[in-house]
Amino acid sequence: MLKAVYYTNQFFAGLGGEELADIGLGMFDEPKGPAVGLTRQWKGEMEVVRTIYAGDNFINIDENFEAIGEELLEMVKSAQPDVVLAGPAFNAGRYGVACAKVMAFIGEELGIPVVTSMWWENPAVEMYRRRVPIMSSTETAAGMRKSLPDLGKVALSLAKGEPLGPARKVGYFPTDKRKNEYVEKTGAERVVKMLLQKLNDEPFITEVPLRTLDRVIPAPPVVDLSVAKIALITVGGLVPKGNPDNLKQAFSVAHGKYELTDSNPLTSDNFESIHGGYDTTYASADPHRLVPHDALRALQQEGIVGSIYPYFLTTCGIGTNVESSVNIGEAMLRDLREGEVTAAILTST
Amino acid sequence: MNKVLKRYVYKVDSVEFGEKSKLENGHLTISKRELQEAVQPLFEHVKSVDFELVKPGSDTRIIHLLDTILPMIKRTDESGRVYSGFFSDPYMVGTGSTNVMSGLAVMESCALPWDEDSASSGLLYPRDAILDMQGPIAGMTPFSETNNLVILYELEEGRSSAEYDDEIRYIGLRVAMTLAELTLDLPADYIETYTIDEVDPELPNVVLVWQCQNQGPYANTLLYGVPIDDIVPTLLHPNEMLDGAVVSGNYVWPAFKVPTYNHVNHPILLELYRLHGLELNFRGVIFCRSHNPTNWHKLRNANMCVKIAEYLDADGLIMAWEGGGNAAVDGMLTIQTAEKHGIKCSTITFEFGGQDGSEGVLLVDDVPEADAVISGGSIEKAVTLPQVSRVVGGDVMRLNKETGGFFPPADEPITFEQTIHFYMSGNQCGASKLSAVEY
Numbered sequence: 107m108l109k110a111v112y113y114t115n116q117f118f119a120g121l122g123g124e125e126l127a128d129i130g131l132g133m134f135d136e137p138k139g140p141a142v143g144l145t146r147q148w149k150g151e152m153e154v155v156r157t158i159y160a161g162d163n164f165i166n167i168d169e170n171f172e173a174i175g176e177e178l179l180e181m182v183k184s185a186q187p188d189v190v191l192a193g194p195a196f197n198a199g200r201y202g203v204a205c206a207k208v209m210a211f212i213g214e215e216l217g218i219p220v221v222t223s224m225w226w227e228n229p230a231v232e233m234y235r236r237r238v239p240i241m242s243s244t245e246t247a248a249g250m251r252k253s254l255p256d257l258g259k260v261a262l263s264l265a266k267g268e269p270l271g272p273a274r275k276v277g278y279f280p281t282d283k284r285k286n287e288y289v290e291k292t293g294a295e296r297v298v299k300m301l302l303q304k305l306n307d308e309p310f311i312t313e314v315p316l317r318t319l320d321r322v323i324p325a326p327p328v329v330d331l332s333v334a335k336i337a338l339i340t341v342g343g344l345v346p347k348g349n350p351d352n353l354k355q356a357f358s359v360a361h362g363k364y365e366l367t368d369s370n371p372l373t374s375d376n377f378e379s380i381h382g383g384y385d386t387t388y389a390s391a392d393p394h395r396l397v398p399h400d401a402l403r404a405l406q407q408e409g410i411v412g413s414i415y416p417y418f419l420t421t422c423g424i425g426t427n428v429e430s431s432v433n434i435g436e437a438m439l440r441d442l443r444e445g446e447v448t449a450a451i452l453t454s455t
Numbered sequence: 456m457n458k459v460l461k462r463y464v465y466k467v468d469s470v471e472f473g474e475k476s477k478l479e480n481g482h483l484t485i486s487k488r489e490l491q492e493a494v495q496p497l498f499e500h501v502k503s504v505d506f507e508l509v510k511p512g513s514d515t516r517i518i519h520l521l522d523t524i525l526p527m528i529k530r531t532d533e534s535g536r537v538y539s540g541f542f543s544d545p546y547m548v549g550t551g552s553t554n555v556m557s558g559l560a561v562m563e564s565c566a567l568p569w570d571e572d573s574a575s576s577g578l579l580y581p582r583d584a585i586l587d588m589q590g591p592i593a594g595m596t597p598f599s600e601t602n603n604l605v606i607l608y609e610l611e612e613g614r615s616s617a618e619y620d621d622e623i624r625y626i627g628l629r630v631a632m633t634l635a636e637l638t639l640d641l642p643a644d645y646i647e648t649y650t651i652d653e654v655d656p657e658l659p660n661v662v663l664v665w666q667c668q669n670q671g672p673y674a675n676t677l678l679y680g681v682p683i684d685d686i687v688p689t690l691l692h693p694n695e696m697l698d699g700a701v702v703s704g705n706y707v708w709p710a711f712k713v714p715t716y717n718h719v720n721h722p723i724l725l726e727l728y729r730l731h732g733l734e735l736n737f738r739g740v741i742f743c744r745s746h747n748p749t750n751w752h753k754l755r756n757a758n759m760c761v762k763i764a765e766y767l768d769a770d771g772l773i774m775a776w777e778g779g780g781n782a783a784v785d786g787m788l789t790i791q792t793a794e795k796h797g798i799k800c801s802t803i804t805f806e807f808g809g810q811d812g813s814e815g816v817l818l819v820d821d822v823p824e825a826d827a828v829i830s831g832g833s834i835e836k837a838v839t840l841p842q843v844s845r846v847v848g849g850d851v852m853r854l855n856k857e858t859g860g861f862f863p864p865a866d867e868p869i870t871f872e873q874t875i876h877f878y879m880s881g882n883q884c885g886a887s888k889l890s891a892v893e894y
Contacts, residue, residue, distance in 0.1 A: 236813070270894065272892045272893060272894055273893045273894055274893060280893045280894070281813075281894055282812065282813040283811045283812045283813055283893075283894040284806075284808050284811070284812025284813075284817075284830075284833060284891040284892065284893055284894065285812065285836075285891065285892055285894060286832045286833055286836045286874075286889060286890070286891055286892075287889070287890060287891075287892045288594045288887075288888040288889055288890075289888050289889075289890045289892065290888070291888065292722055292726075292885055292886060292887060292888050293722070293803045293829055293831050293882050293884075293885030293886070293887065293888070293889075293890070294722035294723040294725070294726045294803075294884070294885030294886065295726055295885075296803075296829045296885075296890075297723060297773055297775070297801050297802065297803040297829040297885055298661075298723065298726045298727060298730065298735075298773065298801075300801045300827045300829060301661065301771045301772075301773055301799065301800070301801035301827065302659070302730075302734055302735065302771075303827075304771070304799045304800075304801060304827050305659045305661075305735075305770055305771045305799055306659075310827060312825075312826055312827055312828045313828060313829050313830040313890065313891075313893075314804070314806055314817050314818060314828035314829070314830045314891075315817070315893075316816075316817075316818070316821045316823070316825065316826075316828075317815070317816045317817060318816075319815075319816055343577055349857055349858060349859070352858040352859070353857075353858075354855075354857070354858070355577055355855075355857040355858075356875070357835075357872075357873060379577050380577050380857040381577040381578070382577055382578055382708075382857070383577075383578055383779065383780070383781060384577065384578050384670065384746075384781075385576050385577075385578055385579050385670055385671045385674075386576045386577035386578065387576050387579075389577075390576075390577075424779070424780065425779065425780065425807070425834075425873075425875075427807055427808075427809055427814050427815050427835065428814065428815025428816060429809065429814050429815055
């Protein structure tokens with residue numbers, strides 16, 4: 107028979123209410139509280155062999171949690187479970203955080219499948235949904251008879267070594283992981299159906315959630331251009347002919363840094379654009395269209411601009427994901443800082 | 456308006472080469488010699504063509520894949536010719552009767568030159584579109600389930616990309632139409648009638664905005680035989696597309712291109728037709744180009760699309776586009792403009808998200824109004840193609856021209872970090888069931 111370890115609080119373990127919320131870590135070698143129902147639900151396929159508990163106040167204090175970490179892991183390991191589960195925590199904030207935090211810790215430290223359950227507005231959902239599968243429960247314990255079997259079903263499946271199915275199908279909150287799959291209906295069928303749902307005021311959920319981007323606060327303006335050192339940057343893919351550093355034309359992960367000197371002028375003999383997202387014919391014909399060094403030189407000669415950073419920085423802005431973009435930006439910044447650059451002009455295509 | 460198109464459908468269950476071309480009880484015999492004779496007069500930049508057959512679900516990989524074409528032909532010349540504007544004046548199509556083969560696709564495969572004269576630009580060089588008839592990427596295209604006649608082109612040397620491009624397309628269309636001629640005296644397996652003339656006032660009015668790629672030779676779409684440079688959004692009757700008014704000339708990023716076959720049998724258009732009169736009124740296709748150069752141009756495009764939708768009394772609009780990030784901006788602005796004018800929208804697009812889906816934003820661009828977005832799958836997923844016993848189109852793949860080129864053997868297992876080289880993996884026209892599913 108498969109074995110489960112169940113985590114709960116002082117209340118569901120049957121020890122007492124708020125007055126015992128400071129009680130430390132403990133355990134019973136038998137199912138307690140909702141775990142009794144779970145064992146019944148599993149009909150001999152799995153049983154709860156150990157119930158671990160801690161008071162909600164106790165476990166939510168970071169020093170306490172750190173102090174009991176090893177003991178907690180030992181309690182789990184010695185029971186040799188196939189799955190560890192906690193809750194349902196409903197809309198109880200402290201208990202929700204306790205369940206999610208303990209499950210995340212056990213899952214990540216021991217590599218045993220874990221799962222918990224709570225109401226969607228429980229603050230622990232947003233805090234832990236990326237680290238632990240959290241099943242959606244009812245708001246209060248009045249829905250125990252609906253929420254507990256959902257949790258038990260997933261726990262049994264995980265204990266059997268079955269992969270966790272998609273969030274919407276199984277009923278847990280999205281972990282932000284997304285996998286390519288062939289689904290039941292074509293994209294065409296789904297896009298028409300969703301429009302009809304929208305037109306008929308029926309509920310629908312977008313398949314692609316819109317994630318927000320960090321807002322970049324613009325740097326303060328340059329106070330005195332006549333003493334400023336200006337750099338030129340492009341995401342238009344300008345590279346020395348032959349692309350000596352093998353920059354990618356899409357999905358970039360790095361940038362190039364190339365000299366802007368009179369001995370190596372920005373001409374079509376020396377430079378080309380490798381960008382994979384537009385017709386680069388005109389950019390390659392006169393690279394100043396991407397890196398306006400000629401115009402900047404004129405401003406410098408007129409005394410409007412102090413000096414010019416003697417390199418240009420370049421990459422291809424196409425299909426580049428945010429993480430790569432941030433890395434490239436930081437690497438560019440190191441070059442600019444080292445070159446004591448005051449301000450930069452970035453051209454995009 | 457009285458616009459009715461009858462499609463006489465001829466099922467092709469099996470195909471083989473033989474001495475004389477004929478279609479008999481779903482079995483198609485193709486004479487290579489007859490096809491060669493039919494296209495010979497077109498040769499100027501093409502030296503020769505050969506043909507290969509690929510069976511559905513077979514252990515086969517097709518590479519250097521350019522376009523895929525649906526074999527069809529008008530039953531009589533009275534209502535124009537299919538693929539109007541190519542072998543005829545650009546007379547309006549979409550009425551009368553058209554014979555269509557079902558289960559057979561004509562494919563163009565050619566390793567178009569990479570040398571400077573022909574492919575001088577960062578975007579505009581032909582890429583190695585890869586199609587597997589079985590295995591992990593087979594489901595990304597409908598053509599793993601069809602019999603495919605692959606045209607292999609041998610080119611004359613030193614011609615321009617525009618010259619190759621044009622001639623390859625003319626030959627492909629000619630082959631498709633020549634095969635369809637075999638149906639002319641035969642009874643059809645079944646007949647489909649297409650009309651949107653009747654409008655049920657109880658049902659919502661729905662339009663499709665079909666926004667196609669146009670960035671130069673090898674990244675093009677043609678309307679009645681002409682590239683859509685500088686097109687203003689225009690109204691098409693869906694029957695015009697069913698008769699081939701829109702033809703692809705897009706050989707750049709394989710993930711994002713939509714084959715001519717699917718401009719004709721456009722999956723969203725067919726789905727709207729299926730539900731016309733039942734759950735919605737299909738009011739028409741608003742056709743425009745993506746990759747408009749500035750935000751100003753994109754807004755102009757969006758507003759003109761929505762203006763046409765308003766003329767059609769649209770309650771709902773489906774936004775679909777060909778192309779990558781740039782095109783997404785055009786599409787999103789159209790959604791925003793439509794919603795501001797009280798027209799509800801849904802859309803389909805590929806997504807990013809990194810290997811596990813949790814990385815950064817999922818779309819290049821979005822607007823808050825885009826609240827009904829279908830995922831056509833993520834292009835940022837590593838895929839290992841398995842060994843295959845047969846490759847059609849060449850012996851080696853050609854990848855990554857900008858870093859000097861990479862030429863792995865085409866039949867061996869190979870891992871790609873993204874899906875962008877796989878034919879139709881961006882799922883832009885909703886043909887496949889691929890989707891990025893939330894975990």
